[in-house]
Amino acid sequence: MVIDPFSLTGLLVLAIFLIGMTLIVFEAQLEMDKFKPAMFMMSGLIVIGAHYALTDPNGFQYFLHAQSETKGELFGLIAFMAFMWMVVELLNERNVFTALNGYLMGKGLGARGMFWATGALSALLSPFLNNITTAMIFGKTVKNISVNQRYTHIALCNIVIASNSGVWFLGTSTSLMVVLAGKISIAGLLLLIPSALIGWLIFAAALHFFYLRKLSDEQLIHIADQSETALKPGGAGLAVVGFFAVVGAVLCNVFLRVSIEFAIGIGLGMVAIYAWWLIRKGIEMPWQDQLQKVEWNALLFFIGIITAVSCLNHVGWLSYISRLFEIMHPTSVNMILGVASGVMDNVPVEAAALMSNPQLGLDQWALNALMVGIGGSLTVVGSAAGVMAMSLDKTYSFGVHMKFLPVILLNFFGSLGIWYIQFQVFGLY
Numbered sequence: 001m002v003i004d005p006f007s008l009t010g011l012l013v014l015a016i017f018l019i020g021m022t023l024i025v026f027e028a029q030l031e032m033d034k035f036k037p038a039m040f041m042m043s044g045l046i047v048i049g050a051h052y053a054l055t056d057p058n059g060f061q062y063f064l065h066a067q068s069e070t071k072g073e074l075f076g077l078i079a080f081m082a083f084m085w086m087v088v089e090l091l092n093e094r095n096v097f098t099a100l101n102g103y104l105m106g107k108g109l110g111a112r113g114m115f116w117a118t119g120a121l122s123a124l125l126s127p128f129l130n131n132i133t134t135a136m137i138f139g140k141t142v143k144n145i146s147v148n149q150r151y152t153h154i155a156l157c158n159i160v161i162a163s164n165s166g167v168w169f170l171g172t173s174t175s176l177m178v179v180l181a182g183k184i185s186i187a188g189l190l191l192l193i194p195s196a197l198i199g200w201l202i203f204a205a206a207l208h209f210f211y212l213r214k215l216s217d218e219q220l221i222h223i224a225d226q227s228e229t230a231l232k233p234g235g236a237g238l239a240v241v242g243f244f245a246v247v248g249a250v251l252c253n254v255f256l257r258v259s260i261e262f263a264i265g266i267g268l269g270m271v272a273i274y275a276w277w278l279i280r281k282g283i284e285m286p287w288q289d290q291l292q293k294v295e296w297n298a299l300l301f302f303i304g305i306i307t308a309v310s311c312l313n314h315v316g317w318l319s320y321i322s323r324l325f326e327i328m329h330p331t332s333v334n335m336i337l338g339v340a341s342g343v344m345d346n347v348p349v350e351a352a353a354l355m356s357n358p359q360l361g362l363d364q365w366a367l368n369a370l371m372v373g374i375g376g377s378l379t380v381v382g383s384a385a386g387v388m389a390m391s392l393d394k395t396y397s398f399g400v401h402m403k404f405l406p407v408i409l410l411n412f413f414g415s416l417g418i419w420y421i422q423f424q425v426f427g428l429y
Contacts, residue, residue: 002314002315002316002319003048003051003314003315003316004315004316005315005316005317005319007315009047009048009050009051009315010315010316010317012044012047013044013047013048013311013312013314013315013317014312014315014317016040016041016043016044016047016308016311017041017044017308017309017311017312019037019040019041020037020038020040020041020304020308021037021041021344021345021348023036023037023040024037024038024345025343025344025345025381027381027387028381028387028390028397028398033297034301034345034387035297035298035300035301035304037304038300038301038302038303038304038305038308039300039303039304040304041304041305041307041308041311042303042304042307042308042311044307044308044311044312045067045307045311047311048063048311048314048315049063062314063314066310066313066314067310069310070306070307070310073180073181073306074302074303074306074307075261076180076259076260076261077173077176077177077180077261077302077306078299078302078303079261079262079265080170080176080180080260080261080264081130081173081176081298081299081302082294082299083261083264083265083267083268084130084170084264084268085130085133085293085294085295086268086272086290086291086294087242087245087246087264087267087268087271088129088130088133089290089291089293089294090238090242090271090272090275090287090290090291091235091238091239091242092290093232093285093286093287093290094231094232094234094235094238094239094285095230095231095232095235096231096235096238096239097137099230099231099235100121100137101137101138101140101141101144102230104117104118104121104141105141105144105145110221111151111212111215111220111221112208112212114141114142114145114155114221115154115155115158115204115208115212116204116208118138118141118142118155118158118159119155119158119159119161119162119200119204120162121134121138122134122135122138122158122159122162122163123162123163123165123166123196123197123200125137125166126162126163126164126165126166126171126172126385127166127167127168127169127170127171128166128169128170128171128246129171130166130170130171130172130384131163131164131166131171131172131383131384131385132163132295132298132384132385132387132388134159134162134163134166134171134385135159135160135163135384135385135386135388135389135392136388136392138159139156139159139388139389139392139393140392142155142156142159143392143393145221145222146220146221147219147220147221147222148215148219148220148221149395150215151212151215151220151221152393152395152396153393153395153396153400154207154211154212154215154404156389156392156393156396157207157389157401157404157408158203158204158207159385159389160377160380160383160385160386160389160401161200161203161204161374161377161408161411162200162204163383163385164373164374164376164377164383164385165196165197165199165200165374165411165415166196166373167189167192167196167369167370167373167374168189168190168191168192168193168195168196168197169186169189169190170186170189170260172346172373172376172383173302173346173347173350173384174341174346174347174350174369174372174373174376175189175369175373177347177350177351177354178350178354178365178368178369179260180260180261181354183354183360183365183368184362184365184366184369185254186250186253186254186260187254188362188365188366188429189366189369191366191422191423191428191429192366192369192370192419194418194422195370195415195416195418195419195422196370196374196415198414198415198418199374199411199412199414199415199416199418200411200415202410202411202414203407203408203410203411203414206406206407206410207404207407210406210407211404211407232285233278233283234275234278234281234283234285237274237278238271238274238275238278241270241271241274242267242271244270245264245266245267245268245270245271246264246267248263248266248267248270249263249264249266249267250263252266272287272291275287298384301347302347305345305347305348305351306347306351308348309348309351309352309355310351310355312352312355313352313355313356318352318355318356319356320356321333321352321353321356321358322356322357322358324336325356325358325359325360326358330358330360330364330367331364331367331420333358334364334367334368334371334372335371335416337349337350337353337368337371337372337375338370338371338372338374338375338378338412339375339378340375341371341372341373341375341376341378341382341383342375342376342377342378342379342382343378343379343381343382344382345376345381345382345383346372346373346375346376346382346383349372349375350368350369350372353368353372362429363423363424363429366419366423366429367416367419367423370415370416370419371412371416374411374412374415375412377408377411377412378405378408378409378412379398379401379402380396380397380398380400380401380402381398386401
């Protein structure tokens with residue numbers, strides 16, 4: 001049973017969603033954390049509940065069933081993100097990432113070398129650390145070494161695009177949501193490695209040739225103070241345990257069919273036990289404090305957005321997306337969704353695509369994860385990595401990011417082209 005989208009109830013739910021999304025898009029200008037309007041958007045539940053109370057009390061059963069399904073989806077998403085964040089915070093406390101940055105800065109790579117090093121590491125690590133964490137780690141590196149604002153902007157743009165290329169594993173919320181919804185397996189996501197990485201390489205080469213190469217040879221970077229970049233005791237061992245915990249979680253998911261959120265929770269347990277063992281050896285490590293450093297504002301944002309999209313689905317608005325897949329070629333629709341994710345943020349776009357439940361094959365669900373994931377890079381507000389870049393450098397704005405749009409489009413269409421050759425021409429999936 002679906003409420004008519006053009007009824008008073010349907011229009012009110014849509015209005016609440018649009019008001020909330022407008023506030024989210026302009027969060028930087030309003031200086032309002034986006035979890036606040038996202039939680040407000042959950043008030044669509046009250047509108048739907050009032051509709052059934054006043055017009056059709058028997059409809060509450062459908063409403064309760066819809067809420068139950070949403071809670072199930074949210075558990076997997078929030079549990080995975082919280083568990084993975086805790087692993088990252090434990091590694092961060094031991095200076096694992098700081099030491100990596102110190103190693104890079106101590107190699108004397110120069111401005112162009114650091115451009116490629118931070119970009120490549122962002123592309124390779126973001127699938128495992130998630131895009132916002134990767135953007136934070138290497139964005140701080142750029143901020144620490146850059147003495148030229150133009151260079152800072154170019155390097156940050158590179159990091160944002162590279163971080164969002166982590167769609168081939170679980171580096172973006174988009175890929176995680178598609179896996180948790182059962183539309184594609186982790187093994188299926190891994191098929192996107194050529195599309196994601198070659199797309200980033202095309203972009204980075206163009207960014208280097210058309211923007212970075214034009215900077216004068218005057219000093220662009222300096223070597224930052226490395227006095228605090230050494231690994232803390234136990235850091236190397238913890239990094240090894242963390243690596244095997246994540247790899248083990250993936251293997252359990254692929255071969256034993258253990259849900260990825262439970263598998264990564266087991267991995268967190270292994271890392272936490274190793275941290276406890278370090279403390280028993282006399283190493284001072286406030287590991288319990290680190291477990292509490294989860295970005296709850298980000299998790300609250302996901303709860304609010306997915307619930308709001310569920311409300312849109314309940315009143316019938318998402319049926320138009322599934323119809324779009326019926327009247328247009330799925331590839332074209334996925335491209336449209338990718339562009340929309342750059343404007344609206346990729347989380348609500350992916351949630352809407354999943355809840356509309358179009359009947360797609362593995363190739364199109366892979367494209368969906370790819371397009372919506374990297375589509376968030378089209379504007380700086382379309383992804384968590386872009387928002388992180390703006391928070392690290394207040395001069396990196398929407399307007400600055402859009403100056404790089406020609407080469408960002410190379411990433412978008414380059415990745416699409418590689419996907420087409422792999423999936424459609426050669427049928428390699």
